[in-house]
Amino acid sequence: MKQYPEADISSAVDLALACALLQRTQTGDLTHCPLMLSPAIITNLLITQLESLAQPLALLIHRVANNLDFLGEQLQFTAASDEYTGFLLSLAQEQRRQDSLRFSLTRSDYFMTQTEGLRQVEFNTIAASYIGLSEKITEFHKIWGNLQNETWDLLPNQPIAAVADAFVDVMKEYNVSNACVLFVVQANERNVFDQRLLEIALIERGIKVVRASLEAIGEQGELRQGHLSINGKIAAITYFRAGYRPDELESKIARQGRQLIARSTTVSVPDLPTHLAGTKKIQQVLTNPQLLKLFLNEEDIAIVRTAFAQIYTLDVQIEFEGKMMLAREAAILQPEQFVLKPQREGGGFNLYGEDLRQCLKNLQAEAGNAYILMERLYPPMSPGWGLRDGKLWEGQVVHEIGQYGILIAHGDRILTNQAAGYLVRTKLGEMNEGGISAGYGHLNSLVKSNT
Numbered sequence: 001m002k003q004y005p006e007a008d009i010s011s012a013v014d015l016a017l018a019c020a021l022l023q024r025t026q027t028g029d030l031t032h033c034p035l036m037l038s039p040a041i042i043t044n045l046l047i048t049q050l051e052s053l054a055q056p057l058a059l060l061i062h063r064v065a066n067n068l069d070f071l072g073e074q075l076q077f078t079a080a081s082d083e084y085t086g087f088l089l090s091l092a093q094e095q096r097r098q099d100s101l102r103f104s105l106t107r108s109d110y111f112m113t114q115t116e117g118l119r120q121v122e123f124n125t126i127a128a129s130y131i132g133l134s135e136k137i138t139e140f141h142k143i144w145g146n147l148q149n150e151t152w153d154l155l156p157n158q159p160i161a162a163v164a165d166a167f168v169d170v171m172k173e174y175n176v177s178n179a180c181v182l183f184v185v186q187a188n189e190r191n192v193f194d195q196r197l198l199e200i201a202l203i204e205r206g207i208k209v210v211r212a213s214l215e216a217i218g219e220q221g222e223l224r225q226g227h228l229s230i231n232g233k234i235a236a237i238t239y240f241r242a243g244y245r246p247d248e249l250e251s252k253i254a255r256q257g258r259q260l261i262a263r264s265t266t267v268s269v270p271d272l273p274t275h276l277a278g279t280k281k282i283q284q285v286l287t288n289p290q291l292l293k294l295f296l297n298e299e300d301i302a303i304v305r306t307a308f309a310q311i312y313t314l315d316v317q318i319e320f321e322g323k324m325m326l327a328r329e330a331a332i333l334q335p336e337q338f339v340l341k342p343q344r345e346g347g348g349f350n351l352y353g354e355d356l357r358q359c360l361k362n363l364q365a366e367a368g369n370a371y372i373l374m375e376r377l378y379p380p381m382s383p384g385w386g387l388r389d390g391k392l393w394e395g396q397v398v399h400e401i402g403q404y405g406i407l408i409a410h411g412d413r414i415l416t417n418q419a420a421g422y423l424v425r426t427k428l429g430e431m432n433e434g435g436i437s438a439g440y441g442h443l444n445s446l447v448k449s450n451t
Contacts, residue, residue, distance in 0.1 A: 132197025347435025
């Protein structure tokens with residue numbers, strides 16, 4: 001294993017801080033983000049697959065979001081079992097606006113497998129984070145590689161400008177003078193610098209940014225001729241970097257804020273149907289090729305299915321070890337082959353191994369509608385060196401690749417559908433979760449394989 005002298009570790013920390021790879025600690029202090037000193041290697045074949053997936057997946061989610069009846073039908077039992085999903089679905093059905101301007105900023109996450117290429121872990125339609133810091137880690141590796149005399153061929157990664165330019169385009173489409181972009185944020189946000197990097201890019205493009213929590217929007221927001229107004233400013237775009245956890249909607253005033261946004265003409269990123277189209281349940285439903293035909297042509301179906309993992313409801317019959325049985329029974333029998341996922345975002349909610357087994361044993365049938373079972377993916381491990389809190393560690397790691405996507409549309413008319421850079425999160429191979437903010441993953445970049 002490669003060794004780094006203490007001076008190099010100190011230089012790496014300095015460089016991380018200089019590259020704005022920053023986050024808050026739980027006590028509010030400033031530190032560098034968890035990061036890797038060794039980029040992840042990607043083959044040209046996987047780069048080609050990654051590029052081919054971006055547009056059809058974004059189009060799929062957009063068309064699903066445009067079909068509120070389909071969402072209602074597929075989510076009805078989930079909504080009955082999960083109060084949070086039920087609230088969002090009810091609000092979406094109340095506010096039907098099929099011809100409205102849509103701006104989706106998404107991220108599709110994949111594992112690299114040994115033999116089957118990229119396999120999708122999930123499709124994030126709300127608060128697809130690290131747009132800012134994912135660009136900065138690539139800048140870090142460009143300089144770090146030079147200092148270490150490495151000849152890395154880094155995959156270009158500039159999502160900040162692409163996303164900021166998309167905000168400008170949507171502001172022009174909205175066409176209200178002196179309007180702003182409203183960032184919906186959490187109190188005491190540790191990942192605030194990732195948000196600020198995009199905010200700076202918007203300000204540089206002449207766009208005013210206002211930051212507020214759902215509670216603040218509920219207290220200070222109002223409708224003015226249908227427009228969402230907060231502190232005297234009309235919010236042309238409302239960009240959610242919060243609001244994806246049930247506990248954020250526990251208070252009455254927070255729910256009022258969320259309802260106010262939905263009932264206004266502001267362009268929500270995402271709007272409610274797009275948010276719902278990114279739920280785990282819909283991801284499971286869309287593995288059905290017959291349902292995919294409702295939204296995509298045969299060519300695009302073939303492309304997206306190359307990345308789909310096996311996902312099941314708990315009560316479906318599957319073939320497992322030569323026998324037909326319920327998916328939940330198979331997972332209880334061999335929990336290491338599955339992941340149990342609730343309808344939650346933000347990391348730390350999935351269940352594995354013995355925790356999965358015990359949950360399924362005790363889970364009532366109706367409550368099971370709030371979960372899906374996914375085959376557990378085991379990507380190949382490779383040696384890696386990372387920094388966390390100024391300390392170097394080394395070990396066998398795996399990488400999760402997320403590709404950002406931008407889609408702008410008026411109803412069925414697509415104005416923009418493009419990829420916009422990538423995120424790599426690296427974790428120790430024995431860890432289950434990989435979220436950076438959740439304390440598991442490390443920021444990383446992609447370097448092209450020389451073979």
